[in-house]
Structures are given as C-alpha cells and as structure tokens.
Amino acid sequence: MKKLMLTGTAVAALAAGPALAEDVQIGVIFGYTGPIESLTPQMADSAELAMAEINAAGGILGGSMLQSVRADSTCIDSAAATAAAERLITAEGVDAIVGADCSGVTIATLQNVAIPNGIVMISPSATSPALTSIEDNGLFFRTAPSDARQGEVLSEILSGKGIAEVAVTYTNNDYGKGLSDSFASAFEAAGGTITINTPHDDGKGDYSAEVAALASAGGELLVVLGYADQGGKGIIQGALDTGAFDTFLMGDGMYSDALLADLGADMGGSIGAVPWSEGEGADAFAAITEAAGVNGESSFTRESYDAAALIALAMHKGGAGTSEAAAANILDIANAPGEPILPGELGKAIQILNDGGEIDYVGATNVELIGPGEAAGTYREYTITDGAYETVQFR
Amino acid sequence: MDFLNAIVALSNFVLIPALAYGSQLALGALGVTLIYGILRFSNFAHGDTMAIGTMVAIYATWALQGWGVSLGPLPTALLALPVAIAVTALLLLLIDRGVYRFYRGVKAVPVTFVIASIGVMFILNGLTRLFIGPDDQRFDDGARFLIHPRAFREATGLAEGLSIRTTQALTVVTAILVVAALFWFLRRTRTGKSMRAYSDNEELALLSGINPERVVAITWIVVAGLSVIAGVLYGLDKSFKPFVYFQLLLPIFASAILGGLGNPVGAIAGAFIIAFSEVTVTYAWKKVLTYVLPDALAPEGLVQFLGTDYKFAVSFIILVLVLLIRPTGLFRGASA
Secondary structure (H helix, E strand, O other), X not given: OHHHHHHHHHHHHHHHOOOOOOOEEEEEEEOOOOOOOOOHHHHXXXXXXXXXXXXXXXXXXXXXXXXXXXXXXXOOOHHHXXXXXXXXXXXXXXXXXXXXXXXXXXXXXXXXXXXHHOOOEEEOOOOOHHHOOOOOOOOEEEEEEOHHHHHHHXXXXXHHHOOOXXXXXXXXXXXXXXXXXXXXXXXXXXXOEEEEEEEEOOOOOOOHHHHHHHHHHOOOEEEEEOOOOOHHHHHHHHHHHHOOOOOEEEOHHHOOHHHHHHHHHHOOOOEEEEEOOOOHHHHHHHHHHHHHOOOOOOXXXXXXXXHHHHHHHHHHHHOOOOHHHHHHHHHHHHOOOOEEEOOOOHHHHHHHHHOOOOEEEOOOOOOOEEOOOEEOOOEEEEEEEOOEEEEEEEO | OHHXXXXXXXXXXXXXXXXXXXXXXXXXXXXXXXXXXXHOOOOOOHHXXXXXXXXXXXXXXXXXXXXXXXEOOEOXXXXXXXXXXXXXXXXXXXXXXXXXXXXXXXOOOHHHHHHHHHHHHHHHHHHHHHHHXXXXXXXXXXXXXXXXXXXXXXXXXXXXXXXXXXXXXHXXXXXXXXXXXXXXXXXXXXXXXXXXXXXXXXXXXXXXXOOHHHHHHHHHHHHHHHHHHHHHHHHHHOOEOXXXXXXXXXXXXXXXXXXXXXXXXXXXXXXXXXXXXXXXXXXXXXXXXXXXXXXXXXXXXXXXXXXXXXHHHHHHHHHHHHHHHOOOOOOOOEOO
C-alpha cells in the first residue's frame, strides 16, 4: 500500500511537470483531404516546425510546451470543417487555431465556432476579400493577402504584356468567386475585355463542355482561378487537348509542382502569380526547412510557419496561453517597432520579450499586418518555360 | 473558309466529344438494360461496378507497365482488360450468390432488388476507395493524339484546330466492336437465344428446359465485360476518379430508360441522344454562328442555352420528360 502511494506521488509530480506550466494546445485545421490535399501536409509541417522551434528553446511563458492538434477542414465542406473545429475546441481544448485553409470553410468555422467560443484564428491561406470586412470580434487574422490585391496583380501582369481580351473560369466557391470578381473589376477598369466569366465545379471527370464554352467565347489566353489538383487542372488539360488555348494565366491555387510535372511541358509561356516572399526571411525559412526535412518550397508553407509563430509569440507577450492574450498582441508582435525576427530566431524573440524588449516579427513572408489584421502581401510573377517555373519579378 | 472553320470547330467541341461520350454511355446503358431485361431490376450498383472493374484494370496496367509491356501507340490498358473482366465477373457472380440469389429464391418484388443493389453499390464504392483511394489516377500511355490540333491548324491553314485523341477514336471503335459482338451473341448463339427467351417469358423459358441459374450467371459475365470496357474507356478518355462513376449512373439510367429499359437497341440510341443533348445544350454557339452567319447577324452573347454546370440537369430533364410522356421509352422497352 505504501509503495503504491509512493508511486502515485511520483506520477503526480511528473504530471505537474518540471516548470509547473500547462501545455498550450494549438489546433492546425487544414484540408488534409479534398481539393488542396497535396499542399496541406507541407503547410501543417511548417506550422508545426515553428512550434517545435519554440519548444526546443524552452517553450513559452516560462516552460509551456506547444502541442499541435490536427483536424481536417476538407477545404470545401463547411459542415465537416465546423464539426472538426468544434471537436478541437470542446474535446481537445485548443487555445488557438492555425487555419483554416480555404476561404469558405474559414468563414464557416470562424462564424460558427471560433467567434462564439472566443478562439483566435490565423489563416495562412484564406484569401477571399469577404474576410476583410467580416465581423470577427478581433479574433481573425491572416498571414495571406486578400484576393482583392491578387486580382489587381493579375490584371497588372496582363496589362504589362499588352493582353486586352481574356476568357475567365473560376472554381465554384467563395475563393474562386471572390478572386474572379476582384480580377474582373481590376481588368475591366484597366480597359480589358472579359469574353466569358464562368465557374467550373471541382471533382468532375470531364471538363470538355466547360472548355468548349470557353473556347467559343475566345480570348488571347485563358485565366484559370481554380485548384491545381482539381477542376483547374481538368480545364487546362481539356483546353490543351482540344487546342482551345495554349497559354494560361493562373491564380495562386494553381501553383503546384504536380501540375507542372503533368502538363508543364505543353504550357510554355503560361504565366501566373502566387503569394511569395523573398529576402532574408525567405532565405532563413528555406534554411530551417531544409535542416528539418520539411518541404518549404510548397505554397503557403511560409504563411503557415508565420501564423503559428505569431500565435505563440503573442501569447507569450500577453502572458497567458489563451486566445484572449494572443488576439490582443498579434498586431503588436507583427508590426514595427521592435527587433526584427526572422525564421529560426523564435527563441531569441522570446528572450527579448522576457527582457521587456519589443519585437517586430518579420518571419518568412515579411509579415506586415494591415487593416483588420491581414498581410499586405507580395506576389511572385512567374512564367512557365521548358516545363519549369521561372520568376519574372515580385509585385 | 469560314464554313470549313465552323465545321471544324463544331466537330472539335461538339461532335467528337459527344460521339466518344455517347459510346461510353451506350456500353454502360447496355449493361443496365441487360440486367433489367433478364434479372428484372434496376441495378444501382452499375456505376460502382464500372469503378471497381476499372480499378482492377488500372492495377493490371501498372503491373504490365512495370514489366515493360507496351502496345506501342495504343494504351497498355487494353491488354489489362481480360484480367479485369475476369476478376469483375467473379466478383459479380459472388455478389449474385451472396445477395441476389436469396431474393430470387423468395421471389422478392423488384423494389427489394433495387434496394439490395444500393447496398451493393455502397460496398463496392467503399472497396474501391479502400484499395485505390478517392484520387485521380492516370493510367493512359501510348500516343495521346491521333490528330493534334496545332498540327491540324498548320497543315490546313484553318483558324480552328481539330483534335482527335487516340482514346476517343479507340472508344468509338471498341464500342462498335463490342456492340456488334453482343448483338451477334444475343441473336445467333444458343446461349444468347436462351437469354432472350428467358427475358421475354420466364415461365415459358423454364418449361422449355432453360436453366435459369445458368442464364443469370452468363448475364453477369456479359455485364462484367460491358461495364469494365465502358469504365476503362471512360477512364482512359477522361480521368479515373471513383466518384465520377457514381455520377455517371444518372446519364446511364436516363439513356436506358429513354431507349426503353430491357431493349439493347434502345439503350444505344438513348445513350447517343443523351450525350448529344448534354453537349449541344450546354455548348456556347457563338463561335460557330459567327463563322456561319453574315457579319451583321453575328451574335453578341454566347448563345448558350444552359450553363455548363447544368450538364447533368439535361439528362434529368430528359428522364423526367420520358417518364411523363412515354414511360416505355422510344423503343418500347418495359415500363420503367
């Protein structure tokens, strides 16, 4: 009996932990199944890389370890995403959420789960303009820029090439609709003509009817605002097969190595834009992802790393592992003034905060949160040459 | 020149795709109609039978490709067909033994069979996802184009390109061969005749000594052949994604019912009517009309009757119209 009690005490002592601090649970809700499932594993790995880095430096709040809890947003099914977020908060007890990924499910989880429960969300990839003006009680942030900006960038790329007439197809959801609206208004304001602006549904086997309609409307090139694993690829395949279009202008959802491997050889001269970053932050991120064996070259990996890092640093600054503390301090952490913090320097950031200093989180994407807490955004304009992406410039 | 351009554009975007799609639907609808004629129920598991058969064909194709076997310009998947058909036939016979034979024994009403087939559908659907997953799979190889649109444009000097993919040509040729073989089998062979006799009048067929279990077994084997060929051709021509085969169920049933359930000729006619309706109704006619009409009459808008997202609605509308106006279908099949 005595022995048992002793063991019990030992277990209790272990459970209390050496630093007497509670672990902080961070939900990572991305679409591990669904239209962008080829991107999400790298995104989650990057977010978890930031958490691991902080844990290795001793955690936040004097010893609280960050724990990642993944949940599947499916990218397209709002009901499933809401249920997954609900589970994260009620069953897993997460203190903040990195995610969601696609705009539709992000709006749904924010409104149905995060706001009622007072949980902060930082999305690395939801880019719908609707999220700028959404009523979020100060709980929603994003490290990805709004598509209102992307629409302008795409339009500028076309103007730069002297292209005045295009056909547009977009994936039939909040992301596609938002992006096509912002592109259409920017392009038409710049004097361009859109011959047809039509949605396509993801998950179909055959896009020949959609391609036929686009071909009939005509245009100098086809603007594809969809997903690289889904309808967007089907449309491009169909257009190449029928000879309807040879060159494409692609939105950020179409940037994918898999697409390039399958179709890149026939897409020479196609152009596109993807949120990107260059400079010290991006280089530092490339170095740490390489060291950790994470694919950091994939879309939105940088934004995911930054989202997780911002949550952790804001909690630390706020002095509590809660959403309240995070929400109040994210803008402080992200913007100047303060010591610039690059990827790989999260331990240093915590040290500076401990010493009462200020930090300006630069991260992998030169984080600068504007308006209601969204990234200003830099885009990489690329062109496809000989089956490979080639950077033209940054906008 | 404009007239030629119009014809080329029309062929490229309407006639050729619809012809290939119609052939794929026809093979699917023939399977549905055979089961309806002989086993007397609408087999909802047909789409997923196609999916699982195609899955077997894909595995066999990958194995063949791994061994370095190739058919030159033709897809290797053609060599995998016999294996896939054999496996699928075995599977269908097992399902018949495990599920449908029981209901035949108790002389269940057709609706019971239909519900049972929905259960089978879910199981096959789950099996397919379990093995190969819900993603796109590529298994086509060989030459992709018979006529490349760019080459056609350069050779003819026309503004419009014409594209004929190997898989499209293959689909049409295979469909013609399979349909011819099926009709020869049904009309000329003893087994085929016994199947038709059983379909026309079950009691009379039993009295004249036809073994019903044998007829049923042969029907399943023939259906396995048709569904695997249809599934593989569709997968080669478009893409293999398990869920897409489930979605094909609607146009396939619409074709079979439009032609008259249980009537093979009707199934083929129905399939082409559905395919051409789907493509022509959702096609934007602007380009073709601009070529054909004088400049003054050239259309401003897209001249599109229905948005492409309503493609499946076309089969639905046709299905509802047929059921309302002529439930036995164009070729007087059984009443749906």
